[in-house]
Amino acid sequence: MDRQRRAGLLFVLPAVIYFGGVFLVPLLESVVGSFYRTVPGGVSQFVGTRLYVKVLTDPTFWQAVGNTVSLLVMSVPATVGLALAVALGLHRLRSLKARSAWAAMYFLPFSVSLVAAALVWQWIYDPVYGVLNHALAVLGVPPLKWLQSLELVRPSLAAVNVWARLGFDTMIFLAALQAIPAEYYEAAAIDGAGAWLALRRITLPLLNPQIVMVAILELIFNFKIFDTVYATTQGGPAGASQTVIMLLYDTAFKYFRLGDASVMAVFVFVSLLLVTLLQWRLFRRQVEY
Amino acid sequence: MKPPRLGWLTAALVAAGALCVVFPLFWMAVTSLKTVPEIQRLPLHVFPDRWSNLDNYREVFQRQPFGRFLLNSALVASVAALSSAVVSSLAGYGFAKFRFPGHAVFFFGIVGILMVPFQSVVVPLYLWINRLGLLDTYPGILAPDLVSVFGVFLMRQAIEVVPSDYVDAARIDGASEFGIFWRVILPAVKPAIATLVIVKFMWTWNELFWPLVVVNSPTMKVVTLGLVSFTNMYFIEYNLVTAAAVVSVLPILAVFLAGQKWIVRGVVMSGLKG
Amino acid sequence: MRGARTIAMAAVVAMALAAPSSWAQPKKLVFWTHWEQNPEFNRFYETRGKDFAQKSGYEVQVVTVPYQGYEAKYLAALMGKSGAPDIFMGMTHHWCGQYDFCDKMPADLAKIWDENLPKYIVNVGKWKGVRYGIPIEHGNFQQMYIDTELFKKAGLDPDRPPKMLDDWLAAMKKLTVLDAKGEPTQVGFALRHKGHPVGITDKFLPFAHAFGARMLSPNLEKATTFANSAEMVAALQFYADLVNKHKVASIAFPTPEDAFGQKRAATIFRESWFFGWVKKNAPDVAFKVYALPCGKACPGAGNLFPWTNMVAKNSPHKKAAWDFMRFISNAKDDLDQHQAQGILPVWTANLESAYVKSRPDYQSTQEMLKQPVPPEYYHPKSNELATAFGEAVVAALYGKGQPKPLLDEAAAKMDRILKD
Numbered sequence: 001m002d003r004q005r006r007a008g009l010l011f012v013l014p015a016v017i018y019f020g021g022v023f024l025v026p027l028l029e030s031v032v033g034s035f036y037r038t039v040p041g042g043v044s045q046f047v048g049t050r051l052y053v054k055v056l057t058d059p060t061f062w063q064a065v066g067n068t069v070s071l072l073v074m075s076v077p078a079t080v081g082l083a084l085a086v087a088l089g090l091h092r093l094r095s096l097k098a099r100s101a102w103a104a105m106y107f108l109p110f111s112v113s114l115v116a117a118a119l120v121w122q123w124i125y126d127p128v129y130g131v132l133n134h135a136l137a138v139l140g141v142p143p144l145k146w147l148q149s150l151e152l153v154r155p156s157l158a159a160v161n162v163w164a165r166l167g168f169d170t171m172i173f174l175a176a177l178q179a180i181p182a183e184y185y186e187a188a189a190i191d192g193a194g195a196w197l198a199l200r201r202i203t204l205p206l207l208n209p210q211i212v213m214v215a216i217l218e219l220i221f222n223f224k225i226f227d228t229v230y231a232t233t234q235g236g237p238a239g240a241s242q243t244v245i246m247l248l249y250d251t252a253f254k255y256f257r258l259g260d261a262s263v264m265a266v267f268v269f270v271s272l273l274l275v276t277l278l279q280w281r282l283f284r285r286q287v288e289y
Numbered sequence: 290m291k292p293p294r295l296g297w298l299t300a301a302l303v304a305a306g307a308l309c310v311v312f313p314l315f316w317m318a319v320t321s322l323k324t325v326p327e328i329q330r331l332p333l334h335v336f337p338d339r340w341s342n343l344d345n346y347r348e349v350f351q352r353q354p355f356g357r358f359l360l361n362s363a364l365v366a367s368v369a370a371l372s373s374a375v376v377s378s379l380a381g382y383g384f385a386k387f388r389f390p391g392h393a394v395f396f397f398g399i400v401g402i403l404m405v406p407f408q409s410v411v412v413p414l415y416l417w418i419n420r421l422g423l424l425d426t427y428p429g430i431l432a433p434d435l436v437s438v439f440g441v442f443l444m445r446q447a448i449e450v451v452p453s454d455y456v457d458a459a460r461i462d463g464a465s466e467f468g469i470f471w472r473v474i475l476p477a478v479k480p481a482i483a484t485l486v487i488v489k490f491m492w493t494w495n496e497l498f499w500p501l502v503v504v505n506s507p508t509m510k511v512v513t514l515g516l517v518s519f520t521n522m523y524f525i526e527y528n529l530v531t532a533a534a535v536v537s538v539l540p541i542l543a544v545f546l547a548g549q550k551w552i553v554r555g556v557v558m559s560g561l562k563g
Numbered sequence: 564m565r566g567a568r569t570i571a572m573a574a575v576v577a578m579a580l581a582a583p584s585s586w587a588q589p590k591k592l593v594f595w596t597h598w599e600q601n602p603e604f605n606r607f608y609e610t611r612g613k614d615f616a617q618k619s620g621y622e623v624q625v626v627t628v629p630y631q632g633y634e635a636k637y638l639a640a641l642m643g644k645s646g647a648p649d650i651f652m653g654m655t656h657h658w659c660g661q662y663d664f665c666d667k668m669p670a671d672l673a674k675i676w677d678e679n680l681p682k683y684i685v686n687v688g689k690w691k692g693v694r695y696g697i698p699i700e701h702g703n704f705q706q707m708y709i710d711t712e713l714f715k716k717a718g719l720d721p722d723r724p725p726k727m728l729d730d731w732l733a734a735m736k737k738l739t740v741l742d743a744k745g746e747p748t749q750v751g752f753a754l755r756h757k758g759h760p761v762g763i764t765d766k767f768l769p770f771a772h773a774f775g776a777r778m779l780s781p782n783l784e785k786a787t788t789f790a791n792s793a794e795m796v797a798a799l800q801f802y803a804d805l806v807n808k809h810k811v812a813s814i815a816f817p818t819p820e821d822a823f824g825q826k827r828a829a830t831i832f833r834e835s836w837f838f839g840w841v842k843k844n845a846p847d848v849a850f851k852v853y854a855l856p857c858g859k860a861c862p863g864a865g866n867l868f869p870w871t872n873m874v875a876k877n878s879p880h881k882k883a884a885w886d887f888m889r890f891i892s893n894a895k896d897d898l899d900q901h902q903a904q905g906i907l908p909v910w911t912a913n914l915e916s917a918y919v920k921s922r923p924d925y926q927s928t929q930e931m932l933k934q935p936v937p938p939e940y941y942h943p944k945s946n947e948l949a950t951a952f953g954e955a956v957v958a959a960l961y962g963k964g965q966p967k968p969l970l971d972e973a974a975a976k977m978d979r980i981l982k983d
Contacts, residue, residue: 007466008387015380016395018436023402026413042663054983060976089303098300100549105307108314110488111541113495113513116534119520120317123527127815128827131316134333142744145815148757150961163310168488172443175480179450209446217439220403227497230631231520234759237814238957249408253634254761255947256661258412265409272404325844329825408635415639424646502636505593505626505646514629521600522630524820524840 027269034262047259055263063239064247067154068223071243074158076218079165080211086166087173088203103174107167114164114227121160122147122232147233153241160228165221169214176210177203212283216276223272244268314538321345321531328527345532352529353515354507355536362494362512363540365427369434370490374482376436381444382470386456396445403438407498415502425505432503434493440485447481448474487548491541512537591622592884595640595648597633598870600836604699604904608891615890621883638662641875649878650888654945655688655696655871661943665695666874666881672889679894681911683936687869690941696871697888701907701914704864705769705832706927707856708841711849713738713749713829724853728773728801731856735811738829747810753819753828754805754812756960760953761946765867767802767956768937769832772865773858774798777938778952779977786977790952791970794859799966803959814960824848834866838923839905852924854931864928865937867949944980951976 034051036044055061086106093099109117124130125146133143146156180203188198204211226245229235235242235250244264252261320328322337324344349355383389384396414433423429451474459469475482497513504510516537519529594608605625612623626648628636640647641664651658659665668676673694677685680698688696711721717737725731735751742748755766764778771778776794779786789795805812820837822828824845831837832855841848855862874884891900894912901908902918907928914932919925942948955973959966 003466004387005389008383008389009391011383011387011466011470012380012389012395014376015399015436015441018376019399019402019438022414022433022435023405023410024398026410026417027405029413030409038662042661086303086306089299089306092299093303102303102307104545104549105311107545108311108542111491111495111538111545112314112317112534113497113516113537115497115513116317116516116530116537117313119525119527119530120313120320120534122525123320124313124316126817128817129329129331129333129821131333131335143815148814150963163313166310171484175484209449213442213446217403217442224406226406226408233757236758236760236763236957237756238961238963239760239954245406245408248406249635250946250950252408252412253632253638254950255944256638256657257947262409265406268406268409269401269404273401276400276404329821331825411635412639412642416643419640419643419646424643498632498635501629501632502639505595507626517629517631518599518627520631522597523600523836524818 030262030265033258034266035259037259038256044259051259051263055260055267060239060242061244061247061264064242064244067239067241068225068243068245070154071158071161071225072219072222074155075161075165075222076215078158079162079169079218080215082162083166083169083173083214084207084211086170087177088199090170090174091177103167103171106170109164109166110168112164115231117164118160118228118231121163121228125156147241148237150237150240153233153237157225157228157233157241161222161225164228165218169218172210172214173207176207180206208283212279215283216279219275219279220272223268317531318535320527321535323528325526325528345528346536349515349519349529349532349536353510353518355512355515355533357508358510358512358515359536359540361427361430361509362537365430365434365511366490366493368427368431369493370486372435373437373440373489374486377440377444377485378448378475378478378482379470380436380441381446381448382474384441384445385448385451386453399438399441407433411498411502418503424503425509427509429503430500430509430511433499434496437485437489437492440489443481443485444478447478451477483548487545490544494537494541589616589622590620590880590883591624592649592880592887594623594625594650594652594872595628595637596625596652597628597630598652599627599630601904601906602627604900604906607900607903611891611896612887615887619883619886621880621887623887641877644877647875647877649880649884650872650874652699652870652872654869654941655690655873656941656943656945658873659695660690660941664873664876666876666878666885668694668696668874669885669889672885672892675892679910679912681914681932683864683932684869684909686939686941688871688873696873697892698869698871698909700870701835701901701909703834703866703869704931705766705834705855705862706924706931707853708823708831708833708837708850709853710823710826710829711851713826717829721851724851725856726854728770728856728858732801732805732809732811735805735830736809739809739811741810745810746815747813748827750813750816750822750828751811751830752805753816753822753831754814754960755819756806756814756957757818759950760957761867761949762953763956764949764953766832767799767953768865768867769855769862770802770858771795771798772862772937773856773860774801775859779938779940779942779948781938783940783942784981786948786981787974790974790977791967795970796966799956799959799970802956803962803966806960807962835907835922835924835928836905850923852927854927854934857934860937861931861934863934863937864931865939867940867945869941947980948977951980 035046035048037047037051038044090099090103124132127133127143127145127148132146136143144152147153184202185198188202224245225243226249229241229243229246233241235246248261248264251257251264319335319337322340322342324342327334327338384392418424418429418432423432455473456469459473495513497517500511500514504514516530516533519526519533596605598605605627608623608625616622637651637653676694676697684698684701687698688694707724709721709724714721719734719737725734738751739747740749755763774794774797776792776798778790780789806814816822816827819828819831820840823831824841826848838852841850872888874881878884894910897908897910898913898916898918908919913919952973955969958964958969
């Protein structure tokens with residue numbers, strides 16, 4: 001192997017070894033565990049694919065998947081879109097000081113732990129003491145049940161997610177925007193292109209790698225959502241906010257069915273892998289310089 | 290210099306959005322200054338009766354060695370951030386600028402780690418940490434946090450943009466591969482590194498589940514564990530939870546504000562915008 | 564970049580120095596509990612542990628684990644053998660039934676406990692007739708707390724509470740205040756509708772038992788014809804009607820404790836720790852405690868989460884652990900420990916002590932203990948079964964279906980769980 005190839009390998013080796021050791025080995029153990037069942041008494045029995053059949057035909061499991069997808073659909077486009085809009089807006093601010101100040105405010109939610117954020121939001125959403133219903137009352141709107149409503153619980157949780165993640169994605173977009181050379185816009189202006197055209201033809205395509213990365217990260221993050229749900233609704237009411245990971249946690253630790261939980265983990269992993277590959281393929285475009 | 294402006298409308302929308310986003314944190318801070326009867330009083334009062342009411346903060350520190358928790362979190366988050374910065378930069382460079390056998394497999398393998406639900410690896414991981422005798426120790430708490438997948442992603446993207454001519458030029462000059470990394474690449478991606486350090490620091494600071502499983506002694510607890518102790522199976526003590534949350538956020542804010550300057554400076558001063 | 568390197572090295576050195584040393588430490592028994600809300604109770608083990616150390620050389624170290632996530636932590640630690648606690652608090656039928664993590668209690672100690680526990684609690688800590696655990700919470704059964712002020716305002720006598728469910732419902736109606744739009748601003752009954760379905764089941768069971776229903780067959784092997792019996796359907800209908808028909812309870816209200824504390828609910832069914840909570844968090848609420856109203860049967864003293872102390876099977880200090888348990892297995896320790904926290908002691912002898920007689924729930928506790936013991940569900944899969952059942956209850960409360968089909972579905976699901 002020539003010097004460059006060897007160097008490249010050596011550069012990535014620390015990370016590869018770390019991830020392999022810390023995550024891959026436990027992951028494999030967990031996958032192997034999906035073929036075993038723990039009987040009362042604690043012994044593990046090999047059961048082949050029986051647990052796969054059991055989990056994948058369980059309506060509760062698919063309800064959890066449905067809830068998760070519904071949350072995803074509500075959170076991911078909103079987060080990516082809003083982050084883009086905010087980054088574009090921040091980018092246009094003349095004063096660097098103002099930009100830093102407002103950008104910092106958007107980033108602030110990221111500094112709070114998800115559990116703390118969830119608890120504060122739960123208090124804000126409280127039907128009686130919550131400030132949201134208080135504000136609605138001022139506007140003459142009757143109070144809503146938010147996290148205690150079958151219809152509103154998922155949108156309410158999605159809103160918390162968007163809130164928590166917005167600043168992070170905004171920062172990524174902002175950094176990327178600032179790296180776009182001004183000459184491109186000047187050239188476009190000379191050609192007579194307006195602001196919208198510049199956005200579509202220059203900004204968005206150049207931002208494409210970041211948009212794809214952010215969309216993938218948001219998808220993965222929202223699919224794995226756990227802390228916010230666990231700290232607030234615990235999957236309720238009536239299972240309306242039970243996500244796949246919440247069900248996985250309960251199955252593993254409250255129902256003591258580690259094998260079933262491992263099946264769910266494999267499902268999560270494979271689904272995310274497929275969706276990510278799809279996103280990567282479909283949306284990643286070569287940018288012409 | 291910049292794309293055409295929409296002027297004050299943009300500024301107003303951005304500002305309004307920022308205020309909406311900050312509101313829950315404001316609410317959190319304000320609740321931490323209220324007594325329990327105040328919190329549950331109707332009609333709702335936004336502001337606390339006494340702005341100088343620090344009883345909740347006092348109780349937070351009295352009930353738990355919260356100061357120690359802050360130190361533990363600071364130590365763990367710092368080490369995690371630094372190690373992530375180093376290893377992710379190395380890996381990012383390798384993936385961005387080199388072709389070697391296993392390139393795609395390794396990269397997607399690392400990205401794949403993100404897709405693994407942590408709840409499903411926690412027991413096997415714990416058993417390994419146990420076998421190594423690292424339970425209830427700093428290395429034990431750090432184990433899953435030393436490198437960040439997001440970091441590898443971010444650094445790879447940041448380094449990709451660095452023109453390969455610079456690297457080639459340095460090679461022609463006879464620089465070692467690591468020397469190129471150290472002297473050409475790293476200075477060019479300072480903003481990305483600063484971003485990674487800040488993000489990783491914050492992320493590790495706010496972690497709950499792993500420390501919960503691996504920490505036993507009160508002296509080894511981190512800030513999130515301290516916070517969660519004000520909730521139990523019966524009820525949530527909002528006055529104390531919010532106070533603890535505010536105490537946990539302040540150090541992060543300091544890190545963020547300090548780091549932000551670095552990012553901004555890095556962008557303005559780097560001549561590599563093209 | 565040199566600065567960063569120095570910092571990193573300093574951090575490593577600091578870590579090495581700060582890592583707890585595992586040599587030169589006195590012998591100790593590690594005791595895990597997730598009862599965060601009872602710090603005085605937990606501290607008692609350490610205090611007595613110091614006395615115990617004088618004769619045995621073993622101190623007791625109490626580790627309080629957050630309730631949120633405790634199952635994962637316990638499982639990982641008990642599987643790992645080293646790093647596991649010597650003594651831990653949890654439910655016997657989980658850790659000794661589903662898993663094999665518990666050590667059997669020495670016969671002499673088991674005898675002491677069997678002889679000194681009230682009848683409703685004798686089975687707590689046993690699995691398949693063998694005793695592994697010591698029950699620590701006696702007052703873990705619900706009783707009726709009433710807000711005397713609200714009762715008087717509604718023209719009801721707070722000293723003569725309703726004893727039967729029909730009278731109780733009539734009282735609830737009088738205690739409910741509706742606003743102009745027909746929505747309750749004050750409800751008669753503070754209902755639990757939020758959170759994990761297991762908790763929902765826990766709060767519904769007194770009603771189920773009052774209607775003469777039970778969730779599982781007596782041998783805990785079947786759910787169908789029990790969880791969906793005619794009595795259970797009637798019970799769930801009654802429960803759901805509280806919200807949907809009579810509006811004496813509301814799913815739009817905050818947690819039941821807060822509702823009661825804020826005088827927006829006149830009655831709540833809660834366990835014996837509740838009056839301590841009210842005294843601390845809602846001191847201006849005047850209340851009295853009574854036995855739960857009866858229907859066909861009386862709900863009796865029952866609970867779904869019987870907490871016990873168990874000794875880990877793989878603990879290298881097993882013998883010392885049991886010696887410590889023996890050391891505190893007497894009426895005085897039982898009384899002292901529970902009194903320190905303000906909860907009900909476990910020993911029968913202590914139920915007539917001055918401390919218990921001074922509690923507001925003394926009379927009601929006596930009354931409920933005289934009632935027949937309600938059905939018990941100490942099964943390794945109790946969490947999963949109670950979740951499946953609870954989902955039916957919540958669905959009924961939210962008007963997502965009729966009790967009969969919901970319970971039929973839940974019963975079928977519970978049977979699948981049992982058979983698995």
